[in-house]
Amino acid sequence: MKKLFLFGLLVISGGAYAQTVDQYLQKIRGNTAELTAFFQQMPKGGDLHNHYTGSVYAETYIDCIVDSNWYVNTTTLKVTKTAADGAIRISDLKASGDWPAYQEKLLQKWSVKDYNGVSYPSDKQFFETFSNFGIASNQRYDVGLLELKNRAKSENVSYIETMFTGIPNAIAGLDTSYNTKLEQALANKDEVAVIKVLDREYEAMLKKGASAAAEEFNSKAGYNDFTIESVNYLKSIDKSFWRLEKDYKSGIDIITSMNDGMVQGYNGTSSYNSFNSKYYINFLAGMKVIDPKNEFQTRWAPGVTNRFLLQSLVGVKYQLCKSRWQNAKYFNWSPIKKLGNVTVYRNNNFLPLGVAFDKIVTERVFNHFEKMQGDFMVLKALVVPDSDVPKYSLIQKIKPQDYVQSFANVINDTLTDSLRRNVLNITNFEQSDIKGEISVNKPKILFFAIPYDKGWKAYIDNKPDEINIVDYGLMGLKLEPGYHKIEIKYEIPYLTVGLTISIISIIIFISLIFWDKSKKN
Numbered sequence: 388m389k390k391l392f393l394f395g396l397l398v399i400s401g402g403a404y405a406q407t408v409d410q411y412l413q414k415i416r417g418n419t420a421e422l423t424a425f426f427q428q429m430p431k432g433g434d435l436h437n438h439y440t441g442s443v444y445a446e447t448y449i450d451c452i453v454d455s456n457w458y459v460n461t462t463t464l465k466v467t468k469t470a471a472d473g474a475i476r477i478s479d480l481k482a483s484g485d486w487p488a489y490q491e492k493l494l495q496k497w498s499v500k501d502y503n504g505v506s507y508p509s510d511k512q513f514f515e516t517f518s519n520f521g522i523a524s525n526q527r528y529d530v531g532l533l534e535l536k537n538r539a540k541s542e543n544v545s546y547i548e549t550m551f552t553g554i555p556n557a558i559a560g561l562d563t564s565y566n567t568k569l570e571q572a573l574a575n576k577d578e579v580a581v582i583k584v585l586d587r588e589y590e591a592m593l594k595k596g597a598s599a600a601a602e603e604f605n606s607k608a609g610y611n612d613f614t615i616e617s618v619n620y621l622k623s624i625d626k627s628f629w630r631l632e633k634d635y636k637s638g639i640d641i642i643t644s645m646n647d648g649m650v651q652g653y654n655g656t657s658s659y660n661s662f663n664s665k666y667y668i669n670f671l672a673g674m675k676v677i678d679p680k681n682e683f684q685t686r687w688a689p690g691v692t693n694r695f696l697l698q699s700l701v702g703v704k705y706q707l708c709k710s711r712w713q714n715a716k717y718f719n720w721s722p723i724k725k726l727g728n729v730t731v732y733r734n735n736n737f738l739p740l741g742v743a744f745d746k747i748v749t750e751r752v753f754n755h756f757e758k759m760q761g762d763f764m765v766l767k768a769l770v771v772p773d774s775d776v777p778k779y780s781l782i783q784k785i786k787p788q789d790y791v792q793s794f795a796n797v798i799n800d801t802l803t804d805s806l807r808r809n810v811l812n813i814t815n816f817e818q819s820d821i822k823g824e825i826s827v828n829k830p831k832i833l834f835f836a837i838p839y840d841k842g843w844k845a846y847i848d849n850k851p852d853e854i855n856i857v858d859y860g861l862m863g864l865k866l867e868p869g870y871h872k873i874e875i876k877y878e879i880p881y882l883t884v885g886l887t888i889s890i891i892s893i894i895i896f897i898s899l900i901f902w903d904k905s906k907k908n
Contacts, residue, residue: 411425412425427541427542427543428543429543430543430545431542431543431544431545432544432545432546433544433545433546433547433548434539434544434546434547434548435546435548436548436550437535437547437548437549437550438549438550439524439528439531439532439535439549439550439551440517440520440521440524440525441517442535442549443524443531443534443535444498444534445493445494445497445498445500445516445520446494447530447531447534448497448520448523448524449490449493449494449497449523451523451526451527451530452466452477452522452523453477455468455526456476456477456478457476457477457522458470458471458474458475458476458477459474459475459477459480459489459493460472460473460474461473461474461475461489463619464489464492464493464496464519465519466493466522466523467522468522496516496519497516497519497520498516499512499513508818510649511652514649514650514651514652515652517610517650518610518611518615518650518651521610521611522611528597529589532549535547535549568580568584569581569584569585572584607727607728609637609638610637610638610647610650610651612637612727612729613726613727613728613729614633614637614647614651614653614707614729615651615652616726616727616729617707617724617726617729617731618631618651618652618653620724620726620731621653621705621731625704627739627813628654628702628739628740628813628816629654629702629703629704629705629737630653630654630655630656630698630701630702630703630704631648631653631654631655631703631704631705631706631707632655632656632690632691632692632698632703632705632706632707633647633655633706633707633708634706634707634708634709634710634712635707635708635709635710637650637651638650643687644659645657645658645659645687645688645689645690646658646659655690656690656691656692656698656701656703657688657689657690657692658688658690659686659687659688660686660688661686663685663686663688664838664840664860665860666838666839666840666856666859666860666861667688667838667860668685668688668860669859669860670838670858670859670860670861671688671689671690671691671860672859673750673753673770673858673859673860674691674694674697674758674761674762674765674858674859675758675761676689676690676691676694676697677689691703694758694762695718695720695734696718696736696759696762696763696765696766696802697762697765698734699734699736699737699738699766699802699803700738700765700766700836700858701836702737702738702739702740702836703734703737704733704734704737705731705732705733705734706720706731706732706734707729707730707731707732708729708730708732709728709729709730712730712732715732718734718736719734719735719736720732720733720734720735721733721735736766736802736803737803738766738803738806738807738810738836739807739810739811739813740811740813740821740835740836740837741810741811741813741821741823741825741833741834741835741873742806742807742809742810742811742833742834743806743809743810743811743825743827743831743832743833743834743866744768744769744806744831744832744834744863745782745783745829745830745831745832746767746768746769746782746783746784746785747768747769747770747771747776747779747782747783747784747785747832748764748768748769748770748771748784748785749770749771749772749773749776749784750770750771750772750773750859751773752785752786753770763802764785765858766802766803766806767785767802768785769832769834769857769858769863770857770858770859771855771857771863772856775855775856778855778865779830779832779865781829781830782830782831782832809825809827809831810825811823811824811825811833811873812824812825818877819876819877819878820874820875820876820877821835821873821874821875821876822872822873822874823872823873823874824870824871824872824873825866825870825871825873826869826870826871827866827867827868827869827871828868829868830865830866830867830868831866832855832857832863832864832865832866833863833864833866833873834857834858834861834862834863835861835862835863835864835875836861837861837862837875838860838861838862839854839856839860839861839862840877840880841880842877842878842879842880843862843875843876843877844875844876844877844878845864845873845874845875845876846873846874846875846876847864847866847871847872847873848871848872849872849874852864852865853865854875862875
């Protein structure tokens with residue numbers, strides 16, 4: 388009985404203590420200063436996934452460029468080490484009294500300072516900061532590491548592991564035995580020995596040419612290559628929706644990077660994701676781009692790189708090339724700009740978002756085509772499931788014997804000419820809401836090069852309509868002859884159901900608490 392009483396007392400006292408902390412937290416919830424102090428003083432464990440470049444504050448990077456007296460482009464806010472068009476030396480900005488204003492703008496561009504979560508996509512705001520402050524992030528490792536150490540101490544973090552991106556350079560061959568020596572010194576709690584080990588390693592890095600390696604890393608390489616300038620140029624001359632491909636990858640990892648578009652701010656077709664869109668994978672598999680049974684390929688989806696006819700289908704309007712593209716003219720691509728070591732090509736067979744097709748081919752027939760034959764076919768007809776053929780009784784169905792295509796059609800630009808004459812006039816474009824107008828002279832299918840998802844809803848002339856799966860995983864709308872207003876809108880599936888269940892669960896939970904208390908009383 389005593390043991391039970393003691394156990395109950397411990398539970399009650401523990402609950403009372405937890406309730407006291409909870410009450411205090413609720414009390415200070417609206418006070419930013421007290422909240423900051425509370426979480427800062429709260430004991431924490433180890434930070435085992437600390438990225439150096441993203442952990443150092445933007446203010447530190449700005450101090451670095453100020454100390455180096457580099458140049459700032461007053462329009463783009465790009466920082467350079469040498470004079471460039473539109474760039475002014477920081478000392479001159481200080482002399483004119485303009486530096487505080489530009490310093491504030493740089494802080495906003497290099498971090499989330501004053502970010503409102505609405506005016507610019509949050510993922511772009513995050514990923515673009517790396518290329519923006521990249522020029523400063525690799526200059527003063529000593530200052531950056533000291534900042535991380537002091538911050539960890541002030542925030543009561545007991546242990547921190549900071550990660551650097553490994554790149555091929557002279558310092559990569561450093562003796563790693565210092566790890567063992569450092570661990571031994573830490574185990575002995577010998578602060579002097581720890582400092583000596585770190586000092587020796589620092590000297591070794593300097594002798595290996597760490598400064599030169601930092602300079603090399605800070606050059607136009609990796610994600611800081613001329614892709615950034617090329618994308619910015621294209622955005623300045625073309626405000627429509629388009630996709631872009633490259634004949635190179637900007638990532639410096641051993642495994643080829645697939646999310647360059649996300650990092651460098653453009654719409655691409657390759658993607659790495661543990662769970663890529665099911666219907667996008669179906670499209671790539673149907674076009675024989677990947678093997679759907681190969682789990683690696685479904686995660687590291689290469690998109691339509693090097694499939695130039697498919698690129699036209701899905702709206703790839705531009706190509707960035709570092710190597711000379713000798714066959715560009717055969718696929719009807721034209722060079723329009725050279726930026727550094729990157730040449731920008733425009734696709735003259737490009738199809739915009741929202742194209743009306745008047746022919747279909749069944750999946751059973753299409754599966755017999757070779758890759759090149761299939762690539763020609765999808766620029767002539769939409770591929771539909773055999774079970775959906777009755778839906779399209781008024782639309783011409785292509786049979787294998789009806790279709791003969793020669794490679795010369797690509798050069799002569801006849802593949803997409805007719806399709807480009809009947810496209811959606813987009814009046815409003817947002818990532819989750821697209822509106823437009825179109826007129827068709829006979830029954831057609833309005834094709835969107837967007838992976839199908841249950842969250843997409845379609846409205847034709849303000850009335851809900853069915854979205855059909857075409858080309859194995861993309862979207863199509865059946866249109867009757869005449870003028871139509873079109874809207875496709877994305878709504879998170881089961882959001883309303885989920886919220887309803889959550890609210891009901893909360894009500895039941897609260898009711899059970901009161902019921903339990905009343906029962907005890």
